[in-house]
Every structure is written in structure tokens, then in C-alpha cells.
Amino acid sequence: MAQDASPVLRVEHLTMRFGGLVAIDDLSFEVRRGGIAALIGPNGAGKTTVFNCITGFYRPTEGRLALHRGDAAVWSALEDLTASGKRGVVRPDGALFLLERMPDYLVAQQARVARTFQNIRLFSGMTVLENLLVAQHNRLMLASGFTFLGVLGFPSYAAAERAALDKARFWLDRFALIERADDPAGELPYGAQRRLEVARAMCTDPVLLCLDEPAAGLNPRESAELNELLLRIRSDHDVSILLIEHDMSVVMNISDHIVVLDYGVKIADGAPEAVRNDAKVIAAYLGVADEDVAHVEAAVGL
């Protein structure tokens, strides 16, 4: 999928306050279609809060989160949609959703934003295969006639289940989990659990895939494999990726756009090269030696 300029997600003036604490302050950025964007920042910068706002787990205090799929022309409906008070518009040529107006499960179901979690959340007592079938719940639920046809054993459901199994098999193959398909998810080694969580998210056919520290706890070889996988997903499927990551080998190698947060404020936004050399980012992220403080402060404007 060639990258084009039209954004898939547009975050505008996102602000999230918890009581007196401002977790995110007036954050704006875009994720381009077919792109891999990274959200980085020191611990407590508000990265996961941004994710929770995008995926509907939090309702932002202020701001607009617009997600789009299909033809770029649908973006023209944004102002009308915002004024109308509706959650989204679905047109034959595409759809546009305002994520801040939707509860979490609708963000996943209708806007098709999938996510993973910083501390892996698998259905540990269910098998790997079952995990992937749960991810296809809504389609299967329709096919089973909201359970009624399924209980009676209608063939339409059997066909849908076969298709779901095929899709699960495809993703298991792609993520090298096919040998463990019938094992409980909780028994997988850590790296495989991380991969399974991404595979499960992909089974929902997402437009935007949000990965919260996918490389955390992986060894260098595993994170290199993850890079490969993410690049392949991006090139083979019509999906854009937004990731939070501390592992710079992942961030710098695969992302084509980086947003840096510090204390809820965006301090840099751009291509990896530019961000890597940004003085503010270096100061926030790495800290500076004592003798350089005055120099950096001058550069940053303090």
C-alpha cells in the first residue's frame, strides 16, 4: 500500500484532565494512511492516555479525534459531522468517525480501531485459536443469527465459522504461532504472547492498529522479527499503525513519523531523523551532562 498524504487519524487539540492533573495538554497530530507513526516520550508522559482516548476507553476532556477510511473525499464531511452531534457518517465511498463520541467497543466494532495493551491482555485460559475467534465475534455473531440460527445448526453459520478459522490460520501462520494453535494462550512464552496479541488485533480487520509497547520485554532478535512483521502487515494490508515504544531500534527503524510527548505536551513531531537530532527531545529523553545544561537550556529556550 503506497503511502499518500491523506490522514487516517486526525487528533486535534486533545486534552485530558483527571481532576487537577493535566495528563494531555492540547495535543494535535496525524497518522497518515499506510504509515507507521510512533508515539514516544519518557515514563508518565501521557502516551497510554492518548491511546485510551483514541480507543474510547477514556472520554477526552476536550478535542476532536477523527478517523477515516475509504476515499479521502469523505474528509470534507468532517465539519458537518462535528456540528451534527452524530458519531460518524458511513457513505458508499468511505466512512468518517468521531472517536471521542464513541464507547470503547464501538470504536473497535464500527471505526475498526484495534489495540494491544502494555501489560498483555490475552484470554489466558482459552487456546490461541479461541483467542483469534473471539476477535471475530461480531461477524460470527451476525452469521449465527444472534445465536438463534447457530443453536439450530444452520449451515450459514458453519460456513462463517470455517471462514473465521481460515482467517485465524492465516494470521497464526503469519505470526509463526500455528504450532501452538491448540495450546492455552497463558502457556505461551512471553514473546509469543506479544505476537498473539497483535495477531488477535489483526483478526478484527482494523483500519488503524494501535500497539502499546509491542517490543517491551523482547530480546533484540525478537524485536527485529517484530519489525519485519509490522512492515509486512503494513505493506500487505490496508492498515495504518500507531505505536508507543521505548525500544529505539524499533521506533527508528520502522516508523516514518514520530510524535514526542513530555508531561502531556507535544515537544516534537516529524520524521525519525529530525526527531533524533532535536535538542528538546534529547533533553527530555536522555537528559544532558551537567556542563551542557546551560547550553541546552539556551537552545530549548528556557
Added chain:
Amino acid sequence: MQAGAQGGRVQDLRVDAVRALRDAVFTGVVTFGLLLPLIGFETVTNIRDELTLTTRWPLLAAAVVIAAAGRFVYSFAIAPWIARRAQRPSSRPIPAWRYYFKKWFVPFAIGFVIAYPVLVILAVGWGGALRWVDNFGIQILIYMMLGWGLNIVVGLAGLLDLGYVAFYAVGAYSYALLAKNFGLSFWVLLPLAGILSSFWGVLLGFPVLRLRGDYLAIVTLAFGEIIRLIIINWTALTNGYAGITGIPRPTFFGIPFNADDNGFAAVFGLEFRPLYRVLFLYYIILALGLLTCFVTMRLRRLPVGRAWEALREDQIACRSLGINTTNTKLTAFAMGAMFAGFAGSFFAAREAFISPESFTFIESATVLSIVVLGGMGSQIGVAIAAIAMIGGTEILRQLTFLKQIFGPTFDPTQYRMLLFGLAMVLIMIWRPRGLIATREPSVFLKERKAISVDLVKEGHG
């Protein structure tokens, strides 16, 4: 070498015995100290109405000896055996008999319950069979069905429901009132009672399903009590404590089970026996129970069942996958309530009399303990637990010979709760996750592997 090893083993045994003896003496001393005031002395009012202190040394000695001997056996034999067992490797090849047992157990069990009344009649004759079919068969099957129904809510969806009896009551009163006031037949009212119960399940579910864990349990407990209090106090409708009498019995395609000329026996040219109705009821509840079981097993393989189990495992992950958790919980509640409604209307039809007494908290507790003892989520486990608990209570009732030993005032059913508690404690020690502590995956690619329940979560509402 051989002799040396033998000598070492004897030496080990002697050390074990000395240690066990020491444990036993210690236990005996503690028991003596504890029970001296409790059992050793007794206050008796004598004929002049004076309180006198008497001693019961033999009884005290018996208690001390039992405790000490029990401790000796445990320390000398049971504890080493458990330790040896724990050392064995956990993954052993499954013995062949277990495979065949697994393969043939369910067909055999279903065949047995179908043939059960016939076997009973052959064994004890028409006269004695009533007790065995009614008290054992029907009673156990009602609780088995309730257990399977609650298993959907507690075992699969992981929602702790302490007020399950409310739905049972709704089913029973729906049948009783509609049958008495409108003369509708059992077969029309059975589905209607189920629908009404699941309606109440949804009605309860809407406000309370946002609560989690202990809070959900408390609110469901309260709901059970509210339904019972409404039944007691709305006397105009339910006749309060006095209950509803003369509830119409189910008929065999319109043919009643009575001694009349158009009764079942007369129509089929048989000699009238009260057992015919009991047999009919037995097969109705058997069919209802099997229906519950098969529908549940089917639902587990459908998306809704997988969503229930996923909900038990991790609700937040469910939401991130686009599953509407509120609706999914409601379906679990409604489904469980529906089966309770079926069971309730059967109960009303069987007894022909219902009163609030039958729907107290202890019924909810009994059904819940059947589910917990059986192993949450396991159909066979629930069946075994229902047989053990309800059958066990009935057996206590039958142990009349104990009166000859302990005197005419001895009533073994009074010890029911004590034995319940003991069984609970033992199960919690040996099988903390219930009798059947594995989960069967609902779908597989190459091979179906049982999942150890250690990985499966209990759910927190």
C-alpha cells in the same frame, strides 16, 4: 547392598513412626485441652431443678483418642503419600482406561438415567420405586438442571450470582398463577415461564451488571430476597405465606394421571398406580435437564459462548475487540434465568403446592455450591456434584437404622449442613477449583488438549 537398603528403609520407617507418634500426642493434648470444658463437663438440671455438674470422661477420652489416631494416620501414611505424589512428574502418559472411560462415560450415563426408573422397578418393585424415582431421581435432576443453568452465569460468564433462586421462584409462580387463573396447560406455560424468568433476568441485569465482583454478588443476593419478600407480601396475588395450592398437574397429551375412567391408567387399560405420574414427571425433568445441558454445550461453541468465556478471562480485552460486554452479560443472565424458569415451573407442577418457603437463600446457596464443587464451567462436574449433594441429603433421610444406635430422637438430616461444610472444606483442600478442574477448548485445529484450570480465571463480574 540389598540388606543395607532394607535396613535403611526400616530405619526411615522408625523415624517416621516416632515423628507421627509425637504429632499424635501433641494433637491429643491440644484436643484434651480444648474439649475438657466443652465435652468433659456437662451441666444437668436434676429433679429438684438444681443445676449440677457431671463429668463425661469416656466421651472425652473417645474424642481425644479419635483425634490422636487420626493425626497419627495422617502423619504416618497420608502426608508421605501426598509428598510422593507431588514428586511425580506432572506430565505422564494418560493411561488407556482413562481414554475409554472418557469416551464411554457420557453415553453410558445418559443410558443409565433413561433406564433408571425401569431398573428401580425391577429391583424394588412398584411399591418401593416411588421413593427412589421421586426423592432421588426427580429431586436430583431438578438441582442438576438448576446447576447447569447457573453454570452459564457463574461458570462460563464468571458473574457471581447469589440470587439464582429468584428466577426459579418467578418460573414457579408464573406457572402456578397462570395455570390456576387461566387454565393454560403445562406445555404452553413452560416456555412462557422461561420467557418471564429471563425477562426478570434482563430487568435485574440492566442496573446491576455495571457492578463487579463482590458488589454484583451482594446485589443479586438482595434481588433474591426482594423477590421472596414480594411473594410473601403481595398476598392478593400470591396468597403470601400460605402459598398456592391445587396447582394443575401436567397431563399426558390431555389425559390426566388419576384414577378416573378417563385417566391415564384407564385409557391405556392399565391398573391404576400413582407411580405413572411420577415416571412421567421423571422423564419430563430428564428431557428438560438434557436440553439445558446440550444447549449450554452448543452455546459454548458459538460466538456468544466464547464471548462469555472471554468476558470471564478479561473484560477490557473484550471491549478492545468490539464486544459489547453489557449485552453479552445480559444474554448470560437471561439464559441462566430461563433455565431456572423452566425448572421452577416444573417444580410447581410436580408439587402442586408452592410457598415462599421453597425459595429461600439456602436454595441459591445449594445450587451455587453444586456449581463450585463440580468445577466451574464443567457440565459433568456439576452433574456429579448434584448427585453427591442432593442424593447425599436424601440418603441421610433414609438412614433410619441409625436411630437404633443413637436413640429414637436422632435425626441424621440434622447433620446435613455439618456434612456439607466438611465436604466443602475437603474439596477446597484437595481440589480447590472443583471436581473437574480442566477446561475443554471449544474448537481446535489439530488436537483437543485439556486446559489446566490454573490458567483459567474465575471472573470478577
